[in-house]
Amino acid sequence: MQRTDWEQLDAPVRAAVECRTGSVHSARTAAAGKNSAIAALLGTDDGPVFVKGLRVDDPRAACHGREAAVSRYVTALSPELLWRTEADGWDLLGFRAAPGRHADYAPGSPDVPKVVNAMRRLALLWCPDLPQIKRAERRWARYLDSADLQLLHGDVLLHTDYSPDNVLIHGEDARLIDWAWPTLGAGFIDPACLIVRLIFAGHTPQEAEACVNELPSWANAPARGPDVIAEALARMWAEIAAADPTGWKQQMVKSANRWHAHRRR
Structure with missing residues (x-):
């Protein structure tokens, strides 16, 4: 899937993310993975956050719904889901960044x-x-x-x-x-x-x-x-x-x- 970098996102999308993370002072697009158009590690005042996103009309958006639904039950093995939001046609998930x-x-x-x-x-x-x-x-x-x-x-x-x-x-x-x-x-x-x-x-x-x-x-x-x-x-x-x-x-x-x-x- 073609990736959209943080800097390429429209201002309303970046604002919706920063409303939850605080100011973003660095962003690196992930090379790995195949299921999200946005996959970025963001450096914020409160620590690193991994954000992934798909357009709400993308057929694969259901994958985000499944991931959000199961997240609270797998925190012993998986990064914590901090928030989910929609902005300017994007479905966005924000995770506590995990090392590795x-x-x-x-x-x-x-x-x-x-x-x-x-x-x-x-x-x-x-x-x-x-x-x-x-x-x-x-x-x-x-x-x-x-x-x-x-x-x-x-x-x-x-x-x-x-x-x-x-x-x-x-x-x-x-x-x-x-x-x-x-x-x-x-x-x-x-x-x-x-x-x-x-x-x-x-x-x-x-x-x-x-x-x-x-x-x-x-x-x-x-x-x-x-x-x-x-x-x-x-x-x-x-x-x-x-x-x-x-x-x-x-x-x-x-x-x-x-x-x-x-x-x-």
């Missing part, structure tokens, strides 16, 4: 166990069945038979988008950002989403599964659960890449298909 760098998923990276530990902690958090949050069996309904969909049902809060851009590593801690696709479902779904990302980063399917083997949500998954979500993710990524054949999306298709083929052996 984006995760490295390469084989042997010390970041991978930190991400897995964050996933373990996330599985212990509670979130109500909010209208903005999808149910897993509905989200993946068009990719699976109805009998298989029931295996995805559950009440665990899932992040589901484990792009390394959506994880900040700071010391021994991994923090999850960009809650565009929060989902309630079976606990083994998040490990599955990470497995595909690990294969994309160079792991074999066996190595990727080994990274999550000790997670209770994975170890206690129903026998066919991983097979079913592998099929759903392969079909989902094929659909995404068909609509937008960007190179990295094509690679995600290959990664998801590789894991699906491994599960079918």
Whole structure:
């Protein structure tokens, strides 16, 4: 997505932000991330604030609604949402800025166990069945038979988008950002989403599964659960890449298909 820098925003938008942050004396547009037209780290009198924004008529604006809805339930693992506002046609979210760098998923990276530990902690958090949050069996309904969909049902809060851009590593801690696709479902779904990302980063399917083997949500998954979500993710990524054949999306298709083929052996 093409980014809009702080200096390019019209005065009413900047004023609406500064009404909540105080004077902005520095601004740096984030290079990473794909879901927001505005993604800026602002230096303010009260400390750094990360602001993200989309036009209110952008089809992806629903992602902001989901992120705002879930934010209060994930502060143990994610930067705090300080405010949300609309100004001059923009939907804006302001977060307390969190330190860190984006995760490295390469084989042997010390970041991978930190991400897995964050996933373990996330599985212990509670979130109500909010209208903005999808149910897993509905989200993946068009990719699976109805009998298989029931295996995805559950009440665990899932992040589901484990792009390394959506994880900040700071010391021994991994923090999850960009809650565009929060989902309630079976606990083994998040490990599955990470497995595909690990294969994309160079792991074999066996190595990727080994990274999550000790997670209770994975170890206690129903026998066919991983097979079913592998099929759903392969079909989902094929659909995404068909609509937008960007190179990295094509690679995600290959990664998801590789894991699906491994599960079918």
